Amino acid sequence: MPYQQNHPGHQGHQDHRASPTPAAHLLCVVAARPNLMKMAPILAALGRQAPALRVTLLHTGQHYDPAMSGQVFADLGMRAPDIALDVGSGSHAQQTAEIMRRFDAVLDAHPPPAPDAVLVVGDVNSTLACALVAAKRAIPVIHVEAGLRSGDRRMPEEINRVLTDQLSALLLTSEDGARANLLREGIAAERIVFTGNVMIDSLRRQLPRAVAPATTLRLHGHACPPTYGLLTLHRPSNVDDAGQLAALLEALGQLARQLPLLFPVHPRTRAALRLAGLEQQLARHAIVCLPPLGYLEMLGLMRDARLVLTDSGGIQEESTALGVPCLTLRENTERPVTVSVGTNTLAGTQPASIVALARGMLETGGKRGAMPPLWDGHAAERVAAAVIAWLAAHRELP
Ligand code: UD1
Numbered sequence: 001m002p003y004q005q006n007h008p009g010h011q012g013h014q015d016h017r018a019s020p021t022p023a024a025h026l027l028c029v030v031a032a033r034p035n036l037m038k039m040a041p042i043l044a045a046l047g048r049q050a051p052a053l054r055v056t057l058l059h060t061g062q063h064y065d066p067a068m069s070g071q072v073f074a075d076l077g078m079r080a081p082d083i084a085l086d087v088g089s090g091s092h093a094q095q096t097a098e099i100m101r102r103f104d105a106v107l108d109a110h111p112p113p114a115p116d117a118v119l120v121v122g123d124v125n126s127t128l129a130c131a132l133v134a135a136k137r138a139i140p141v142i143h144v145e146a147g148l149r150s151g152d153r154r155m156p157e158e159i160n161r162v163l164t165d166q167l168s169a170l171l172l173t174s175e176d177g178a179r180a181n182l183l184r185e186g187i188a189a190e191r192i193v194f195t196g197n198v199m200i201d202s203l204r205r206q207l208p209r210a211v212a213p214a215t216t217l218r219l220h221g222h223a224c225p226p227t228y229g230l231l232t233l234h235r236p237s238n239v240d241d242a243g244q245l246a247a248l249l250e251a252l253g254q255l256a257r258q259l260p261l262l263f264p265v266h267p268r269t270r271a272a273l274r275l276a277g278l279e280q281q282l283a284r285h286a287i288v289c290l291p292p293l294g295y296l297e298m299l300g301l302m303r304d305a306r307l308v309l310t311d312s313g314g315i316q317e318e319s320t321a322l323g324v325p326c327l328t329l330r331e332n333t334e335r336p337v338t339v340s341v342g343t344n345t346l347a348g349t350q351p352a353s354i355v356a357l358a359r360g361m362l363e364t365g366g367k368r369g370a371m372p373p374l375w376d377g378h379a380a381e382r383v384a385a386a387v388i389a390w391l392a393a394h395r396e397l398p
Contacts, residue, residue: 022054023053023054024054024116024395025053025054025113026046026053026054026116027055027058027118027119027134028058028118029058029060029118029126030057030058030059030060030081031059031063032063032068033072033292034124034199034312034313034314035121035126036073036078037076037314038121038144038199040077040078040202041202041380042121042198043055043057043078045383045384046388048384049381050384057079057080057081058084058103059083059084061085062089062099064086064088065267067291071294075206076295083106085099085102087099087126092125096125099125100129100132100133103133104133104137107134107137107139114137116139116394117140117141117169117387117390118131118134118139118141119143119387120142120144120164123161123334124157124160125160131143142169143164143165143168145172146171146182147161147178148181149162149334152332154237161334165182165185166185166187168191170193171191172192172194173193174199176337178192179194193386194374195374195383196374196379197321198379198380198383200317200321201379203322206295206296210296210300210303211299211300212300213228216290216300216301217288220290220291222288228259229256229259229305229306229308229358230301230302230307230309231287231309232266232309233329234268234269235311236268237330237349238329239269239272242272242275242278244349245273246278246281249281249285250351253281253282253285253286255355255359256286258359259307259358259362260286261288262288262290262305263282263289264290264291266292302318302322303324305319306324307325307326307327307358308324308325308326308327309326309329309347309358310328313333316335316342317335319338319342319343320343320344320371320372321375323368323369324343325365325369326344327345328347329348329349329354330346330348332346333346337372338372342371343366344367344369345366345367
């Protein structure tokens with residue numbers, strides 16, 4: 001079997017043949033680390049608002065290292081998946097195709113009726129792969145975090161966003177500009193609901209449990225500097241090209257002389273550093289490399305950082321919510337509200353301008369920012385309400 005079904009006794013797999021009007025059934029997909037912070041509050045809100053709803057949780061296994069998956073489940077207090085596809089890594093085509101093949105097999109094996117809807121989050125390969133399989137089987141797709149656009153089709157995530165939105169029946173948005181993006185692409189207005197940012201629900205809920213930076217650093221054999229910058233890098237455009245990665249690290253090394261940098265290294269980046277022979281270069285600079293961290297450790301490091309430097313999507317949002325200045329090491333962002341309202345500044349990828357901007361921020365203290373609309377810790381409640389209303393309106397009872 002290409003997949004496992006965990007917890008066969010769970011409510012997600014109850015036998016409903018005896019019931020004349022079976023409960024509605026929602027299949028929720030997670031795949032990669034940032035999906036988990038989005039899904040955890042949604043599952044909790046669905047449980048509170050619709051206890052009778054059958055919810056099956058499927059993990060594609062796109063992220064599989066314990067640090068990228070199991071630890072984050074534990075940090076969020078999230079229940080184990082009902083179905084694990086264990087798809088692992090591969091090229092985009094291989095990974096997407098394999099997820100599609102395995103997800104299709106799950107739906108074939110599942111006793112009818114099919115789920116009433118498939119809920120996907122974010123913009124990773126699994127989001128698109130599962131949306132495509134569901135849509136081709138005429139199972140409606142619900143997309144949480146719809147309508148974000150960088151305008152840069154060289155980003156694999158941008159392709160995933162555009163196509164997933166085209167396939168979705170209900171599109172739930174996290175920032176107000178997303179609606180205009182969707183309307184421009186021909187999505188009907190009545191299918192779009194502005195629900196706010198579910199990632200910030202997790203942040204607010206878990207912040208009191210954040211691990212102190214000194215504890216995290218001690219665990220990994222380092223002393224905690226009194227003040228530091230937090231660095232993350234994993235975008236293919238920054239790490240897959242050895243020349244670009246070397247230039248970035250040289251610039252960040254210059255900055256680290258002024259402000260020590262803590263650098264939890266993503267597995268993709270670790271592999272790129274090794275391949276390019278750059279691990280020595282890092283060791284020369286005051287850049288403290290750490291393994292991928294748990295969510296509660298990462299929250300602690302972000303909260304207390306003087307400055308965040310990142311190419312991640314979620315960390316742009318989290319630093320805005322925490323009021324910590326952020327320099328995004330990219331030419332564009334699909335999350336413009338973090339720049340227009342929040343603490344984010346687009347720094348581009350040119351080493352000299354990154355260093356100049358970072359030094360300027362250290363002098364001025366950086367952007368203050370405010371909380372974007374509906375980043376209030378209650379987005380998952382609105383997502384659950386929209387999903388339940390949609391199921392009630394569209395579900396065909398036998
Ligand atoms: C993926 C998402 C990206 C998201 C990021 C968060 C896509 C196209 N990209 O990028 O949008 O911001 O997750 O982390 O879906 N690897 C491991 N262990 C793991 C996972 C990955 O070692 O648990 C390594 C593998 O060598 C793999 C590489 O990292 O080939 C890339 O992983 P993949 O999931 O394909 O993409 P990410 O770069 O993590």
